Amino acid sequence: MIRNPRTRRASAIILIVLGALLMFLAPEVWQGALLLALGVVLELAGIALEHKAKKTS
Numbered sequence: 001m002i003r004n005p006r007t008r009r010a011s012a013i014i015l016i017v018l019g020a021l022l023m024f025l026a027p028e029v030w031q032g033a034l035l036l037a038l039g040v041v042l043e044l045a046g047i048a049l050e051h052k053a054k055k056t057s
Contacts, residue, residue, distance in 0.1 A: 008049050015046030 019042030026032035026039065 012046040012049035015042045015049065019043035019046060 019039040022035050022039030022042065026035040
């Protein structure tokens with residue numbers, strides 16, 4: 001786990017933006033459903049990292 005709060009917060013923001021970008025750009029075919037699911041997972045990971053960063057700060 002990342003212990004440095006700045007690095008953890010930067011990683012969380014990158015994951016959230018990347019997840020949102022994947023969800024926004026997902027095509028409307030079955031591959032799009034996979035990209036959408038991957039985007040949701042990245043968003044959740046980013047939110048979890050951000051939540052942990054706020055908890056320890």
